[in-house]
Amino acid sequence: MSESTTSKSKGIYWIIALVSLVVTVALLIFNPAWFWVGLPFLITSIVMGMDVM
Numbered sequence: 001m002s003e004s005t006t007s008k009s010k011g012i013y014w015i016i017a018l019v020s021l022v023v024t025v026a027l028l029i030f031n032p033a034w035f036w037v038g039l040p041f042l043i044t045s046i047v048m049g050m051d052v053m
Helices: 003-030 032-049
Strands: none
Touching: 003 032
16 A cells, blocks of 8 residues: 555544544533443544554
8 A cells, every 4th residue: 555545544534533523522412321322433433543453
């Protein structure tokens, strides 16, 4: 894979992380019982964005 392809795919993971963060915070505010539903998406996208996995 070229460097531009790698950075582009990491960028999409960071966008997903930001969207997941907004959704998770909204769930925490409006329906705290469903807060845990957003966490797997948030944590996974942050890990993929940091290129740890």
